Amino acid sequence: MQKITxxxxxxxxxxxxANGTVSCxxxxxxxxxxxxxxxxxxKTAEEMKTGFVFSDFCGANFSKYLxxxxxxxxxxxxxxxxxxxxxxxNQLLTEHRFDRxxxxxxxxxxxxxxxxxxxxxxxxxxxxSITAEGDTFIVTTLYDDEPIAIEASAVxxxxxxxxxxxxxVAYDELMGEDGDVLDSGRFDEVxxxxxxxxxERFAFWQNELSRCIRCNACRDACPACTCExxxxxxxxxxxxxxxxxxxxxxxLFHIIRAFHVAGRCTDCGECSRVxxxxxxxxxxxxxxxxxxxxxxxDYQAGAExxxxxxxxxxxxxxxxxxxVFNREG
Amino acid sequence: xxxVGVFVCWCGSNIAGTVDVQAxxxxxxxxxxxVFSTNYQYMCSQAGQDMIKNAVKEHRLTGIVVxxxxxxxxxxxFRKTAAAAGINPYMVEIANIREQCSWxxxxxxxxTEKAIILGKAAVxxxxxxxxxxxxxxxxxxxxxxxxxxxxxxxxxLDIADAGFPVDIVEKQPTIGGKMAQLDxxxxxxxxxxxxxxxxxxxxxQNENIRIFSYSEVTxxxxxxxxxxxxxxKKARFVNEDICTGCGACVEKxxxxxxxxxxxxxxxxxxxxxxxxxxxxxxxxxxxxxxxNMLKNGKCGLCARVCAAGAIDYKQKDQFxxxxxxxxxxxxxxxxxxxxxxxxxxxxxxxxxxxxxxxERLTNAxxxxxxxxxxxxxxxxPHTIVFVQCxxxxxxxxxxxxxxxxxxxxxxxxxxHAMLTRDKYPDTEVYVFYIDVRTPGKNFDEFxxxxxxxxxxxxxxxxxxxxxxxxxxLKVQASDLIANRQLHIDADLVVLAAAIEPDKxxxxxxxxxxxxxxxxxxxxxxxxxxxxxxxxxxxxxxxGACQGPKDIPETVSQAGAAAAKVIGLLAKDKLMGNPCxxxxxxxxxxxxxxxxxxxxxxxxxxxxxxxxxxxxxxxxRRVAAVNPAVCQGCGACTVACPSGAMDLKGFANSQxxxxxxxxxx
Numbered sequence: 001m002q003k004i005t006x007x008x009x010x011x012x013x014x015x016x017x018a019n020g021t022v023s024c025x026x027x028x029x030x031x032x033x034x035x036x037x038x039x040x041x042x043k044t045a046e047e048m049k050t051g052f053v054f055s056d057f058c059g060a061n062f063s064k065y066l067x068x069x070x071x072x073x074x075x076x077x078x079x080x081x082x083x084x085x086x087x088x089x090n091q092l093l094t095e096h097r098f099d100r101x102x103x104x105x106x107x108x109x110x111x112x113x114x115x116x117x118x119x120x121x122x123x124x125x126x127x128x129s130i131t132a133e134g135d136t137f138i139v140t141t142l143y144d145d146e147p148i149a150i151e152a153s154a155v156x157x158x159x160x161x162x163x164x165x166x167x168x169v170a171y172d173e174l175m176g177e178d179g180d181v182l183d184s185g186r187f188d189e190v191x192x193x194x195x196x197x198x199x200e201r202f203a204f205w206q207n208e209l210s211r212c213i214r215c216n217a218c219r220d221a222c223p224a225c226t227c228e229x230x231x232x233x234x235x236x237x238x239x240x241x242x243x244x245x246x247x248x249x250x251x252l253f254h255i256i257r258a259f260h261v262a263g264r265c266t267d268c269g270e271c272s273r274v275x276x277x278x279x280x281x282x283x284x285x286x287x288x289x290x291x292x293x294x295x296x297x298d299y300q301a302g303a304e305x306x307x308x309x310x311x312x313x314x315x316x317x318x319x320x321x322x323x324v325f326n327r328e329g
Numbered sequence: 330x331x332x333v334g335v336f337v338c339w340c341g342s343n344i345a346g347t348v349d350v351q352a353x354x355x356x357x358x359x360x361x362x363x364v365f366s367t368n369y370q371y372m373c374s375q376a377g378q379d380m381i382k383n384a385v386k387e388h389r390l391t392g393i394v395v396x397x398x399x400x401x402x403x404x405x406x407f408r409k410t411a412a413a414a415g416i417n418p419y420m421v422e423i424a425n426i427r428e429q430c431s432w433x434x435x436x437x438x439x440x441t442e443k444a445i446i447l448g449k450a451a452v453x454x455x456x457x458x459x460x461x462x463x464x465x466x467x468x469x470x471x472x473x474x475x476x477x478x479x480x481x482x483x484x485x486l487d488i489a490d491a492g493f494p495v496d497i498v499e500k501q502p503t504i505g506g507k508m509a510q511l512d513x514x515x516x517x518x519x520x521x522x523x524x525x526x527x528x529x530x531x532x533x534q535n536e537n538i539r540i541f542s543y544s545e546v547t548x549x550x551x552x553x554x555x556x557x558x559x560x561x562k563k564a565r566f567v568n569e570d571i572c573t574g575c576g577a578c579v580e581k582x583x584x585x586x587x588x589x590x591x592x593x594x595x596x597x598x599x600x601x602x603x604x605x606x607x608x609x610x611x612x613x614x615x616x617x618x619x620x621n622m623l624k625n626g627k628c629g630l631c632a633r634v635c636a637a638g639a640i641d642y643k644q645k646d647q648f649x650x651x652x653x654x655x656x657x658x659x660x661x662x663x664x665x666x667x668x669x670x671x672x673x674x675x676x677x678x679x680x681x682x683x684x685x686x687x688e689r690l691t692n693a694x695x696x697x698x699x700x701x702x703x704x705x706x707x708x709x710p711h712t713i714v715f716v717q718c719x720x721x722x723x724x725x726x727x728x729x730x731x732x733x734x735x736x737x738x739x740x741x742x743x744x745h746a747m748l749t750r751d752k753y754p755d756t757e758v759y760v761f762y763i764d765v766r767t768p769g770k771n772f773d774e775f776x777x778x779x780x781x782x783x784x785x786x787x788x789x790x791x792x793x794x795x796x797x798x799x800x801x802l803k804v805q806a807s808d809l810i811a812n813r814q815l816h817i818d819a820d821l822v823v824l825a826a827a828i829e830p831d832k833x834x835x836x837x838x839x840x841x842x843x844x845x846x847x848x849x850x851x852x853x854x855x856x857x858x859x860x861x862x863x864x865x866x867x868x869x870x871x872g873a874c875q876g877p878k879d880i881p882e883t884v885s886q887a888g889a890a891a892a893k894v895i896g897l898l899a900k901d902k903l904m905g906n907p908c909x910x911x912x913x914x915x916x917x918x919x920x921x922x923x924x925x926x927x928x929x930x931x932x933x934x935x936x937x938x939x940x941x942x943x944x945x946x947x948x949r950r951v952a953a954v955n956p957a958v959c960q961g962c963g964a965c966t967v968a969c970p971s972g973a974m975d976l977k978g979f980a981n982s983q984x985x986x987x988x989x990x991x992x993x
Contacts (some may be wrong), residue, residue, distance in 0.1 A: 095918065
């Protein structure tokens with residue numbers, strides 16, 4: 001289903017490794033299952049040929065890995081960035097989180113990534129292989145004799161259904177063609193939540209957030225969460241590694257995190273992608289983005305390096321806090 | 330653990346009347362860290378302060394909690410007491426149990442309960458206090474005065490007389506302000522020009538004063554003692570240094586039909602103009618909206634006739650950056666627009682004018698050379714009606730008027746009425762009023778003279794409607810004392826329009842971070858005790874920008890503001906505020922958010938080497954706060970995404986401890 005192939009990416013990486021432009025490659029490595037892809041550092045073309053993967057399950061956003069990796073690596077790092085990844089890339093540059101000089105960014109097109117939980121919902125567990133043929137996935141499982149064909153569009157990850165942009169906002173080199181910023185319906189779901197009564201909304205989030213097991217995967221994957229010392233790991237904070245003591249506290253972790261990334265979240269959707277409990281965490285962040293857009297005019301974090309987010313900027317045209325309060329919800 | 334002493338003040342009956350002070354001091358005895366707790370009638374008195382000093386010695390106190398009035402009132406007092414007793418002044422916390430408790434509660438039980446809670450919060454905070462030591466910052470010995478009316482002029486002259494350089498920024502081409510437009514001044518009736526223009530000349534000739542006319546302040550950075558100000562000198566298309574003010578250009582300018590703002594549009598001026606004969610600086614200015622040469626490159630007459638060669642059509646706006654130690658705001662006032670007052674027919678009839686227009690009509694240098702005429706037909710008016718409080722004291726008409734009293738109208742209307750009767754005894758003069766307010770030295774005598782000696786007809790009541798009919802103005806009014814309706818056929822109606830702060834005040838207040846009230850008047854640090862200082866350190870207030878004022882009051886305030894500025898500039902160094910931001914380098918991400926929000930430019934970044942647990946080193950970008958520049962506003966602490974930034978004396982942990990103590 002992806003237009004760009006694994007072979008093309010390996011060829012590009014091999015060329016850049018060979019001519020000394022980069023010293024290593026940040027890419028997707030094979031995991032235990034075909035759909036189980038792990039961020040991996042490749043040092044040679046040979047390593048890539050055996051371990052590199054590019055498929056419809058390569059959703060991981062590598063921008064965040066650059067923060068730690070650029071500190072440790074001599075020479076440049078090659079990173080493959082999908083359009084949505086480039087926004088996180090820019091946002092991290094705005095926050096001076098890594099040295100741009102140490103990165104060689106190759107923009108790659110993306111046709112949308114598949115959500116394995118949606119496939120599992122159709123085929124059940126025990127998936128032994130998934131192959132893409134045109135716009136169809138052929139899935140074989142341990143329990144079914146015949147392979148199952150699934151329309152790719154039916155199992156598109158939620159963030160890709162509402163893809164905000166096929167345009168790369170940062171790269172050194174682009175493979176394939178660049179797309180446009182899309183007019184996505186990504187705020188429709190937020191609007192639906194806003195239309196609820198406070199009690200309904202509370203019940204909705206109570207239900208969703210009660211599944212949280214505090215594995216911290218959302219925080220660990222989030223490209224906006226790059227603090228040297230996270231408040232939830234800081235013994236001085238009083239909330240370090242604390243499991244929820246009651247139904248109120250379990251909400252706080254996610255709401256604090258949403259506030260923490262407000263104005264900096266590029267809506268890459270990694271939080272929801274990595275959540276093992278399928279909590280739609282991106283909706284919390286999108287609520288903030290929607291509010292910021294409505295209160296201060298459209299703002300896309302990461303669209304350009306060095307932009308001043310409305311929440312940390314002041315103009316005399318800013319609306320008065322009372323107006324925000326009066327709007328409620 | 331701290332050893333905390335709690336001192337509960339009665340404030341006479343101010344606190345003790347609604348708070349059981351004995352119960353408060355008893356309750357706070359059991360709080361963590363508290364080793365001594367007492368109460369006393371006046372803690373701020375010498376005896377009260379001695380009580381604190383003795384308790385520090387006797388109980389070896391390390392922290393002090395005073396439950397009293399607002400910290401704005403006596404925090405400094407008690408800090409000094411602590412210092413005198415030998416402990417760090419920043420180990421003192423105030424629980425405000427007066428303004429925030431006794432004054433807002435009527436019931437003893439609830440008042441006492443709240444006072445105990447506020448005391449507990451202060452104890453919780455002081456337990457986490459650490460001794461702080463203030464730094465010092467230098468003082469730039471130059472003052473900026475914004476506005477060149479009588480307020481700005483007087484302030485600048487007084488500061489300059491003390492030997493400090495002063496810059497005046499005036500947005501008009503000349504200084505002088507509203508007073509330059511006036512005819513006579515109450516209560517002594519000396520001519521405004523006669524007393525103002527010598528002062529304007531003094532300003533021009535004073536070596537310590539620079540005038541930036543036709544200029545605006547566009548940016549203010551820094552803080553008390555160290556303001557960095559950008560001044561935009563608007564292009565006047567005339568080289569100020571060369572122009573002699575001879576006026577040859579004005580005479581030759583073919584564009585003669587530009588409404589003259591100095592005469593409030595009652596006559597015309599040329600596209601190149603000098604606002605009035607005594608203008609300072611006496612330099613011509615080209616109006617870019619009217620000049621043919623600037624609009625379409627056709628003309629150039631003024632350049633040809635200028636013997637000095639001062640005309641420069643290519644002149645650009647100039648931006649000047651200067652450092653100041655103190656800033657005085659003297660932006661003054663304007664009469665409100667009469668457009669919305671349809672009942673007075675201001676828009677329909679030329680013969681309904683405002684009081685300021687009346688000033689120009691009676692001024693010898695005005696459009697009618699001082700002869701009182703009807704603007705419509707130039708005829709001599711016989712029946713003149715003055716309406717007071719047009720838009721003032723107008724609670725029901727907030728959308729077009731003001732709720733406050735404009736203060737000066739009663740006196741100038743009496744002056745107008747008296748002068749009219751004096752010069753034209755054939756006139757009949759009515760004044761409609763809600764109240765006549767004439768407090769002030771020789772003011773009431775002045776008003777009585779208008780009534781008793783000059784026969785001005787004062788009528789208590791408001792004008793309901795004015796209808797132009799033929800060449801008359803039909804005035805319908807009520808006489809509240811005689812309880813009857815009046816119908817007057819007037820030739821001229823003069824409206825005493827309410828006054829409001831100049832429109833430039835609001836954006837200026839934002840630049841200065843100086844506070845304003847809902848009417849856009851600048852607020853003073855204390856209405857009684859600090860009336861000429863803004864709550865923002867280093868910003869002072871002069872004249873009507875702070876509230877409606879007449880000339881005598883404006884001049885006294887101008888002098889007072891100057892005295893405060895001189896007091897500031899006379900210091901070589903200012904003691905800083907030690908409650909400044911501080912970054913925890915181990916947590917800082919170097920993301921620059923704090924530097925972006927810092928209004929003072931106090932935060933910079935450095936690459937610093939850190940030893941990692943595995944014995945490697947890592948170079949990271951981290952924030953560093955310049956404590957001399959930081960003003961402790963705390964914007965960075967809330968913006969910091971990683972929680973690395975904290976405010977000394979107001980640490981997040983201290984504030985959380987207070988909240989916890991309150992919610993316990």
